[in-house]
Amino acid sequence: xxxxxxxxxxxxxxxxxSERVLGLLDLFTLEKPEWTVDMLVDHQGxxxxxxYRYVKALVDTGFLxxxxxxxxxxxxxxxxxxxxxxxxxxxxxxxxxxxxxxxALFHGGQLLSRFYSSRVLCIHETFDDDRIQSSFxxxxxxxxxxxxxxxxxxxxxxxxxxxxxxxxxSEEIAEAKLGNNxxxxxxxxxxxxxxxxxxxxxxxxxxxxxxxxxxTGQDSITASLCLVRVRKETSxxxxxxxxxxxxxxxxxxxxxxxxxELQQQSPEPTKRARKPKSEDTAPKAxxxxxxxxxxx
Numbered sequence: 001x002x003x004x005x006x007x008x009x010x011x012x013x014x015x016x017x018s019e020r021v022l023g024l025l026d027l028f029t030l031e032k033p034e035w036t037v038d039m040l041v042d043h044q045g046x047x048x049x050x051x052y053r054y055v056k057a058l059v060d061t062g063f064l065x066x067x068x069x070x071x072x073x074x075x076x077x078x079x080x081x082x083x084x085x086x087x088x089x090x091x092x093x094x095x096x097x098x099x100x101x102x103x104a105l106f107h108g109g110q111l112l113s114r115f116y117s118s119r120v121l122c123i124h125e126t127f128d129d130d131r132i133q134s135s136f137x138x139x140x141x142x143x144x145x146x147x148x149x150x151x152x153x154x155x156x157x158x159x160x161x162x163x164x165x166x167x168x169x170s171e172e173i174a175e176a177k178l179g180n181n182x183x184x185x186x187x188x189x190x191x192x193x194x195x196x197x198x199x200x201x202x203x204x205x206x207x208x209x210x211x212x213x214x215x216t217g218q219d220s221i222t223a224s225l226c227l228v229r230v231r232k233e234t235s236x237x238x239x240x241x242x243x244x245x246x247x248x249x250x251x252x253x254x255x256x257x258x259x260x261e262l263q264q265q266s267p268e269p270t271k272r273a274r275k276p277k278s279e280d281t282a283p284k285a286x287x288x289x290x291x292x293x294x295x296x
Contacts, residue, residue, distance in 0.1 A: 020046070035071060058075070094256045098253050106227060112224075112226075118165070127228075129229075132229075149224045162189060198210070208228070211225065225253065
């Protein structure tokens, strides 16, 4: 008997279940790090048996862990995955060395940031100025519309993605002073993209960040590199200099990422096997032997 194929309705139910399970994890925040099954039932409006099933699946895979008194918190699987990211992420294999070389060119700090959905977060940071206390600490998410690390990523999104973001986040975009309508927002992003770097002090007022984009392909934005300095000690000319330093460093990281990708895509060259000498001469020897027997 052939296995039953998923109908569109079945596939939708499967996708919906996956989204609901993952959606539970988003509820575990710094403000509310522990949840009981009853709390989840009340919040999500799902059957208790369904929530029990979702929680069990998350506990079994290590994404949730019992916290006592019937409550659950985020589990050890995240720590395991964080270690794997630190060791195996191509960006984290390449960027730190470039950042270390870049630190010799200015006095301040550097933030390497990545994004998902509408969030941007720092994944690696270095500081050689003890006065710099950046809010962009590793793992803390920020909006796509605030801060230099976010805005340079935003500016390098394709137009259709910017349109979609404006459709759903027009109020946030206006509050961030990135445009009161689609035309203003589009032109602001175009200007940042043309400059090659973004400058902002809207999160940490005493600091100034200058960010450049990192690409995995010609137009595929994947991350940003931000140079940070004390704002009152940074002139307009120095901002331009920081911008060029950031562009050069980010471009180096991008080239290394792209070269790595090309190397992985290229098939291993195969050497043509050479026949042994005895095999090369065997047919000729057989032919001479045959001729002799005929002549005889």
